[in-house]
Amino acid sequence: MICSDIQKDLATTCGMEVTKVIKNGIGDKNFSILIDEARDCSIKEQMAVIVRFLDDHGVLQERFLAIKHITDCTSIGIKETLVDVLEYHGLSPSKLRCQGYDGASNMRGEFNVLQNLVRDEAPYAFYVHCFAHQLQLVVVTVAQCSPAIADFFNYIPLIVTQVCSSCKRKDALLVKHQDELLDLMENGKISAGTGLHQESSITRPRDTRCGSHLRTLFHIFSMWNTVADVLGIVVVDAREHTCQGGTRDFLKKHGMLGICIHHVVLKNLLSNTNHLSQALQRKNQNIVEAMRLILDVKESLRDMRDNGCESLFCQAKNFCETHDIDVPNMDDLVGTMDQ
Template identity: 40%
Template sequence: MLKPDQSIGPHFNKQSNVTKENYLIRLTTSIEAVRYLLHQGLAFRGHDESQESTNKGNFRELIQLLAEENDKVKKAVQSAPSNCKMVAPEIQKDIANCFAEIIVKSIIEEIGGDVFCLLVDESADVSCKEQMAVVVRYVDKLGVIKERLIGIVHVKETSASCLKSNIDNLFAKYGLSLKQVRGQGYDGASNMRGEFNGLRALILRENSPAYYIHCFAHQLQLILVAVAKKNDDANDFFDMTSLLISVVGASCKRKDMIREKQQERIRKAVGNGQMSSGTGLNQEQSLQRAGDTRWGSHYKTLKSLCNLFPEVIDVLQYVEKEGPNDAKRRQARGLIDYLKDFDFVFHLHLMLLILGHANALSLSLQRKDKDILEAMVEVKLTKQKFQQIRDDGWESLLETVYSFCEEHGIPKLDMDEDYIDRHKPRKNTNRTNYQHYRYDCLNPVIDLQLAEFNDHFDEVNSKLLTQFASFNPKNSFEAYKFESLMELAQVIPRRF
C-alpha cells in the first residue's frame, strides 16, 4: 500500500501497454510491406513459407528485412505470440482490401456525382475464373482526364445480362448510378457491343446518352486480323511465316547462328564501304515471334525477316543438312523453296507496306495526349493512303520486289508472261502475272482493308465524336461550331 507502483494493477496496465505498442508496431510494419508490394505490383506469397525455407516469399522476407533494420520492429516481431504475428495470408488480404476501399472511395469523391464513361472487359485469371474489370473515365476538377479501375468482379458467365447485373451491384456498393454514364467502351465481342442484346444495348435502354464507342486502336487490330483470315493468300503467307519462325527459332544454337552471321555480314559490308557505321546503326536483330492479338508485332517480325533474309536462308540450309530427323530436314527444304519464290517476296513486301501504315496509325492512336479530332483525321488519311496504294502504288511496290529479288538472287517474273500457280503448275490459269499479282493479290487485300475500315470506323460514331470535339476549350474554343451544337442537341435532348 505504501508503494503503489509495485502493486498488481499497475503491473497489469504496464504489460498491457507494452503488448498494445508491440501489436501496433507489427501492424504498421505489415501495412508498410503491403503498401510497397502493391505499389510495385509484386507477388506476396512464396512457394515455401516454412521456417526452414530460404525464401519465404516477398511479404515475409520484407518483414524480416524491416525487422533487421529497426531494433523496435525486431523486438516486436520476435516477442509476438504465434497467433498474433500479423503475417498470415488473411491479414495480408485484409490490409490490401482496406487499401483498395480507400482508393476507390477517393475516386468516387473525385467524380463527385458528375458524369463519367464506363469501360469494361472480362478475362479468365490463372485459376480459370472469369473476372470482369470495371474502369471509369472522367474529368477531375482541374480538367485532367483520368481512367481509374474501381473493381474486379468474378462473374459466373459472360452473358450481357450477367455482366449488367454485376455492374449494377458494384455501382450500388459505391453509390454510383447508370444515369451518370455518358459513354461506354468495350471490345468487339457480340455480348458487349451487340445492338439488341449486348451490354451496350442494356445500358442504353436505361440511359440513352450512354453512347458506345469502340477503341480506335482495338478496331485497327480487328481490321488487320480480318485481312489475314478472309484473304487466302495472306492467310497462307502468315501460316508459312509462323512455321518459319518456329523452325529458325527452335533452339538457342540457331538464334546464335543468326546473330553471328549477321555480325559477319555487317563487318564485311562496313569494310567494303557498303554500310556506314555510327551510333545507333547496324543494331543486332533477331526474329521475333508475332503475338496473337498485337498485330504491330507482325510488322516487326516481317521487318526483321526482310533484314535478316540471308541469315535465315543459311540457318535453314544448316537444318536441311544437319536436322535432328528427316521430318525437320524436309520442313527446312520446303521453307527454302518457298522463301526463294517470287510469290513469297511479293506478299512479304505487300504486307510490310500495309502493316507499316497500320502500325504507324496504331502507335499514334495509343498516345495518351491524342486529340480525338487528330485521331479522326489520321484514320481518314490512312484510308486515303490505302486507296492511293491501290490506284497508283503498283509500280513502286513492284520495283521494291524486283530490287529485293536482285539482291538475294531470287528469279524475277515477267509480268507479261502467263501466271503459273505453284499449287497446280500444270493447270492453265488464263491469267498473266500482272493480272494475278495486281488484280488477284494487291487489289483484293486493299479492298478488304478499306471495307473493314468503313465497317469498324462507322459514320455515326465518327460524326458523334466530331460533334463533341468541337467543344474542346483548347485555344479559346478554336474548334467550336454552332452547327455541331444544334446537331448534338438533337441527339441528346435531355442534356439541353
C-alpha cells in the same frame, strides 16, 4: 515485412486508398467505362474495369478501377459482374454515359448483348467501339479477301511455331541473329548505338491485337536469313520426313519471290495504318486531327494502289538480291500451255 499476411494487408490497404482517391475524383460527375476480359496464367477469366471522367479542371482522366474474376462469360454474366463492381465502389450506373469494349461477340450486336443490357440500367450509356481495334479488324479482314494474302497470313503463324516451338530453336534463332548483326556491323552495313538492334524474337500475330501483324512481319523481315537457317536446322534434325511438320515446304517458300512480294506489300500497308492506329489509341485525342489522319491514310493507300506497284516490286527485288533469292526476269517470254 516478410510475413505474407502483412504484405497482403499492405496491398489491400494501398488498393483501398487508391480507389478512394478515384471515387473522390469522380464524385457526382458522369463517367464512362472501358471493359476487357482475358485469361490469366492460371486459366481464369478476369474482367478489367477502367473508368474515364473529367476532373474539376476539365481534364480527361482514365483510371484503372478493378479487376474481377468472372465465371459466366456470357453477356448477362458480364453485365451482372459490372453492376456489382460499380455498386461495390459506390458508383451509380445512372451516371454512366459511355461504354467501350473490344468488339468481341459477347460484347456487341443488337439483341441480348452487353451494350443493350447495360443500357437497361443506364439509358444514356452509349456504346463506342474502340476505333483502333476496329481499324485492326478491318485491315486484317480486307487483306485476307485476297486468297494469296490469306495463305500468307496462314503461313506466318506456322513459321513462328516451327522456329520458336522449343527453347533449343529459339536460342538458335537468337544466337544466329546476333552473329548476323555483328557481321553486318563489322562490314559497316549497319551502325551501332544505344538502343539499336536490341535482342528480339518472333511472336504469333493476333487479329485483335493492334500492331501485332506488323511487329511479326518486321521481325521476320529483319531476321530473314536467320529464320531460314533455323528452318534448315529443323529439317536436318528431323528423324523422319513426317516429323518435319511441313518445314521443308516452309523453307522452300521462304526463298521464293512471291513470299517476298507479299511480305513487302503487307509491311507497307500495315505501316501506313499503324500510324493511324497509334494516334487513335491516345487518351487525349483531337477529333479534328484524327479525321485528318484518316484522310491522309486513305490518300496514302490510294496512291499505293494506283502508283505503288513498281516501287513495291523494286523493294521486293532489292530484298531478294540482298538475301540471295532468285528473281526471274520479268521481260522473258513465257510459253503458252499449248507450246
